[in-house]
Amino acid sequence: MPSFANQRDNFLHCSRTAPEQFSQVQEWVLPNKTRVVVHTAGIIEFIPNAYQQGKGSHVLYSCGVHGNETAPIEICDELVEALLAQTLSLTVRLMVQFANLPAMDIAQRFISENMNRLFCGAHSPQDNPERVRANQLEQLTIAFFAQADDPAICYHYDLHTAIKDSAYPRFAVYPFLHGKAYSKTQLLWLAKAGIQAVLFSESPTTTYSYFSSLHCGVHSFTVELGKVKPFGHNNMADFAQARTALFDLVSVESVESVSTMPVLFRIKQMILRHTEDFKFHFPDNTPNFTAFNQGDVLASEYDAQGTLLRSYSCVQDAEAIVFPNANVALGQRALLTVVPVTEKECQFDV
Ligand SMILES: [Zn+2]
Structure with a gap:
C-alpha cells in the first residue's frame, strides 16, 4: 500500500504541506472497490468499480488555478474526502485537480504569473512554477479524456471565484467553439448549478477551459461561483446550489433538469x-x-x-x-x- 493511502490524511492538506510524498504515481483500491490514482500532488482520480473502459461520462473538476479562489477549492476538497471516506459513491470516472498549490499557501492569485493565460502551449519556456504546472495539467487532462469513447458526455468545469462584485455573482465563460453548436443541455445544467449568466467567447484564448474544449473535444467551461474570500471565510450557503450540482453530476444517475436558461452574453x-x-x-x-x-x-x-x-x-x-x-x-x-x-x-x- 502506498504511504498516502495508509495515512488516511486529508489529500489537499498533504499535497500542500508535503508534496514530495507524491513524486511517484500512487494507486490503490478502496474497500468499496473504487480505484484511486494519485498522479501527483493535488491531482487525484477515482474510477468506480462498475467502470467499463471508455464507457460513460468522464468528469474533470479543476480548482485553484488561481490560488486565492477558495470556495471551489473547499468544495472539491470536501468531494475528494467524501470519496476517500466512501460516504459518497461515484457513478462516473472523475479527476479532481487542485491546480496552484504554492499560491494557495501564500493566499495569492499566483506566484509568478496568471496560470489561466498559460494553456494551449503558452507555458513555454517552463521557467516558473505556474508554467511547469500548466504543462503538467494539460498532459494529465489529455490522457484522462483520451480514455473516454464519447467526448459528448465528458465534462471539464474549471472552477473560480471573481475578484469583483457582480450584477451576476455566478457566471460561466463558454470557450470559443470554432463554429460548433453550443450545448443547450450544458447551459441548463449550469443554470441548475446556480449560474445566472453565460458569456460566449468568440476567439481563441490561452485559458484552461479553451484548452480542454479545443484539444479534448469535451464540454468545458470557466465557472465563476461567486466572490473571492480567504479560506474559511466563504458563506457556503452562497455556494450550495453549485456544490449540489457538482456532487450530483458524479454521484447520481439522473437528476431533474431546469428549463430556464441563464442570461446570455457574447464578448464584444x-x-x-x-x-x-x-x-x-x-x-x-x-x-x-x-x-x-x-x-x-x-x-x-x-x-x-x-x-x-x-x-x-x-x-x-x-x-x-x-x-x-x-x-x-x-x-x-x-x-x-x-x-x-x-x-x-x-x-x-x-
Ligand atoms: Zn480565477
Missing part, C-alpha cells in the same frame, strides 16, 4: 493593456456586468510623458464590463466588454 471587445499608464474611467468597485452606453469611454492609455495614446469606448448601448483589472502584465487582457444576446441568435445543438 477584449481590451489589452499596452502601457504602464493604463486607466479605467469607472470606479474601482464597479461591479462586473455594469452596462454603459455607446460612446462612453471605458479606458485610456498614456505614454511616459502623460500624453494620451489611445482610448477605448463602448461601441453600442448596453455594453457591459467584465473582469476589469488595470494591473495585468503588459500585453494581457485588462477588460472584456459583453453585450446581451437572445437564445434565437445562438446556434444550439438541439
